[in-house]
Amino acid sequence: MPLTATEEKKLITVVIPCYNHAQYLSKAIESVLNQTYPHTEIIVIDDGSTDNTRAIAAKYAGVRYVYQQNQGLSAARNKGVEHSKGEYILFLDADDWLYPRGLEVNAAYLQQMKELAFVSGLYDYVYIQENRIAAGGHTVKSDHYKRMLQGNYICMIATVLFRKKIFDEFVFDTTLTSCEDYDLYLKITLKYPVHHHSDKIAAYRIHKQNMSANIPWMLQNALTVVKRHQQTIADGTERFDYAASHRAWKNYYCKKLYKKLQSKQARPTTDNQLMLLKYSPKLYLKYLPALLSRGLKSLLKQHAPIPALRWLHKANYIKRFTPPVGNVNPGDFLRQSPFSTRFGYDRGGPVDRYYIEHFLAKEAGCIKGRILEIGDDTYTRQYGGSNVTQSDILHIDNTNPAATIIGDLSQAPDIPDNTFDCIILTQTLHLIYDFKAALATCYRILKPSGALLLTTPGITPIDQGIWKDTWYWSFTDKSVLRLLEDTFTGGTIKVNALGNVYTAAAFLYGMGLQELTIAQLDHQDPHYQVIITAKAVKG
Numbered sequence: 001m002p003l004t005a006t007e008e009k010k011l012i013t014v015v016i017p018c019y020n021h022a023q024y025l026s027k028a029i030e031s032v033l034n035q036t037y038p039h040t041e042i043i044v045i046d047d048g049s050t051d052n053t054r055a056i057a058a059k060y061a062g063v064r065y066v067y068q069q070n071q072g073l074s075a076a077r078n079k080g081v082e083h084s085k086g087e088y089i090l091f092l093d094a095d096d097w098l099y100p101r102g103l104e105v106n107a108a109y110l111q112q113m114k115e116l117a118f119v120s121g122l123y124d125y126v127y128i129q130e131n132r133i134a135a136g137g138h139t140v141k142s143d144h145y146k147r148m149l150q151g152n153y154i155c156m157i158a159t160v161l162f163r164k165k166i167f168d169e170f171v172f173d174t175t176l177t178s179c180e181d182y183d184l185y186l187k188i189t190l191k192y193p194v195h196h197h198s199d200k201i202a203a204y205r206i207h208k209q210n211m212s213a214n215i216p217w218m219l220q221n222a223l224t225v226v227k228r229h230q231q232t233i234a235d236g237t238e239r240f241d242y243a244a245s246h247r248a249w250k251n252y253y254c255k256k257l258y259k260k261l262q263s264k265q266a267r268p269t270t271d272n273q274l275m276l277l278k279y280s281p282k283l284y285l286k287y288l289p290a291l292l293s294r295g296l297k298s299l300l301k302q303h304a305p306i307p308a309l310r311w312l313h314k315a316n317y318i319k320r321f322t323p324p325v326g327n328v329n330p331g332d333f334l335r336q337s338p339f340s341t342r343f344g345y346d347r348g349g350p351v352d353r354y355y356i357e358h359f360l361a362k363e364a365g366c367i368k369g370r371i372l373e374i375g376d377d378t379y380t381r382q383y384g385g386s387n388v389t390q391s392d393i394l395h396i397d398n399t400n401p402a403a404t405i406i407g408d409l410s411q412a413p414d415i416p417d418n419t420f421d422c423i424i425l426t427q428t429l430h431l432i433y434d435f436k437a438a439l440a441t442c443y444r445i446l447k448p449s450g451a452l453l454l455t456t457p458g459i460t461p462i463d464q465g466i467w468k469d470t471w472y473w474s475f476t477d478k479s480v481l482r483l484l485e486d487t488f489t490g491g492t493i494k495v496n497a498l499g500n501v502y503t504a505a506a507f508l509y510g511m512g513l514q515e516l517t518i519a520q521l522d523h524q525d526p527h528y529q530v531i532i533t534a535k536a537v538k539g
Helices: 022-033 053-058 073-083 102-112 144-149 164-168 180-191 215-232 236-262 270-279 281-292 297-303 306-314 352-362 378-387 435-445 477-487 501-508 518-522
Strands: 012-018 040-047 064-068 088-091 118-127 132-136 160-163 195-206 369-374 388-395 420-426 446-457 492-498 531-537
Touching: 012 022, 012 073, 012 102, 022 040, 022 053, 040 053, 040 073, 053 064, 064 073, 073 088, 073 180, 088 102, 088 164, 102 118, 102 160, 102 195, 132 195, 144 180, 144 236, 160 164, 180 215, 215 236, 215 270, 236 270, 236 281, 270 281, 270 306, 352 378, 352 420, 352 446, 352 492, 352 531, 369 378, 378 388, 378 420, 420 435, 435 446, 435 477, 446 477, 477 492, 477 531, 501 518
Parallel strands: 012 040, 012 088, 040 064, 118 195, 369 388, 369 420, 420 446
Antiparallel strands: 088 160, 118 132, 118 160, 446 531, 492 531
16 A cells, blocks of 8 residues: 655654663664654653663664653653654554554555554564564454454554544553553544554564563453443443453463463462462463472472462362461451341341250250249240249340249349249340349359359350340350359359351351351360350259
């Protein structure tokens, strides 16, 4: 597509951002000076380099040099736009170079298709360390925005020739540390027509200092850009493309990372392993034998990401795993509010009831004769059955029609001494301000050899409903034992602490009893006392 003499007069500005890449800069500049397209200007934007970038740029007559404090690639490119005089703009990274006809080919497309915001072509990868070249990119004929959502088909910004006026509306986003070009392509292709052809425009130098060598970082930035564009997607088909874009980027970068790990071009760092484990567990599993075959299991334990170690432990690749501080996987516990504030009643019943009812079932032989229970006689009937000759219910006031005794257990002089064979005092002691007096009453009104069956909360949510104004105390097995020893002198006392870290957490988060297994419930750890149970027999 040859240019006419008039068309060749349009000026093209080539902006070369440079940050400590002086060693490559000469080749980039000379590739522009050797273009078959005659009307160009070159602007080198020095983004705070500490090397001899200024000196290299000064060697070439006509090259304009602009210095700025280090602000990143987006700001450098935007600065180049501000200083440009051309009708067209091309951005050439300092470590890449243009092929001789690159500008001529792209300019011809923009001249012939006046509606285009930009035109782009293909490129070659040049692997410096390996001394080889590989073709890069592929052509896209239509649906450029949708195709761009599925992946940056342009890849190399030096293959793109922009109309300068497009930057009256769009600029490079300086909040992005990479993929700023991809963000710009999405913005433009959503609104304006573009063209992508199969001519090779430039060479993409691959070396260890490439920004794109940090694959986890590039993936996260690509996903960030796609998320930002979610709000611009209008119809159902493009919403599908948005979801597909996430999958495509993850698949692309995971495959790229896997190949680099297998070829040892990338090290199995924590970030690299974590990326594969998170986004492509199958590839991580496929890579694992190569990792373990190095005989570095101890090194793996030291440097593998915590989720990988957790997964390896579950898969029995490593026998012991204790997550370090700050690296426990909270799963669904990663929240500031519980699943339920109703103690699990709405999720299959409270976790603490398991311990309470197992305790009462174990001590059911004591529930015989005349029984006193607080609030209702549910447990009296459930565990005493026909062994109960009389059931009494104590309630604080007359609002409970089932109550046979009205009064405060800490102040109950009207209840005669030596009256009851058993007192069932479950989940009540913490609601009594003078709990020592309440225990003294229990001792007084029990018959000799009568039993107090007591349960009280240890680790627990605190009710903000009916009991919020009288929820005074929390106990441990040691405090309950001391209290009963002071009260039941001459009697026999047995105290147990029930629960473990998992059941404590489950109870605090409002999980229901049916959500836990028997094995989880039955494991006892005195560090985490969910319920304190006690049997005190009057001597």
